[in-house]
Amino acid sequence: xxxxKVSFLLFIVSMILISHSLTAASGESLYEGVCRxxxxxxxxxxxxxxxxxxxxxxxxxxxxxxxxxxxxxAREGKEGAKGDLIKDPESAAYQAxxxxxGPEYCAKAFKEANIENPPINKLVASVSTIAFYAINHxx
Numbered sequence: 001x002x003x004x005k006v007s008f009l010l011f012i013v014s015m016i017l018i019s020h021s022l023t024a025a026s027g028e029s030l031y032e033g034v035c036r037x038x039x040x041x042x043x044x045x046x047x048x049x050x051x052x053x054x055x056x057x058x059x060x061x062x063x064x065x066x067x068x069x070x071x072x073x074a075r076e077g078k079e080g081a082k083g084d085l086i087k088d089p090e091s092a093a094y095q096a097x098x099x100x101x102g103p104e105y106c107a108k109a110f111k112e113a114n115i116e117n118p119p120i121n122k123l124v125a126s127v128s129t130i131a132f133y134a135i136n137h138x139x
Contacts, residue, residue: 029054030062089138096135100128 028036031053035043047053050069056062077095084092103125110117 030056030059031066034062085135085138089135092138093132093135096128096131100125100132103128 031047032044035047047066047069050065052065053062053069056065081092081095084095103121106121107117110121
């Protein structure tokens with residue numbers, strides 16, 4: 001799964017978590033319940049190996065752990081993309097282009113949840129497109 005998909009999935013999961021109460025209502029783990037709500041088959045496999053996420057006792061902690069996880073994955077993706085600038089510019093251009101897809105999906109999710117689309121979402125979309133065009137000059 002590429003970095004933009006991971007970041008997008010983690011962002012959506014975080015938004016769902018924020019919209020919930022602070023404690024679990026059923027016997028399933030918090031992250032499993034949230035993953036079930038996302039209807040995304042990649043959710044549980046993505047999160048199940050993080051001990052903080054799997055042991056979270058409330059939605060506030062779970063949200064924090066997922067955001068930390070997302071930040072870590074984003075940093076890993078950034079370092080990989082920077083390496084691709086030299087080794088594989090075509091791959092770097094593709095990654096920059098698809099990174100711009102995430103904000104579009106987020107904007108749709110915000111709209112469906114009646115939440116104002118934050119300026120940072122628009123900024124990420126713009127910067128992703130700009131990066132794509134800059135990287136294309138490396139070919």
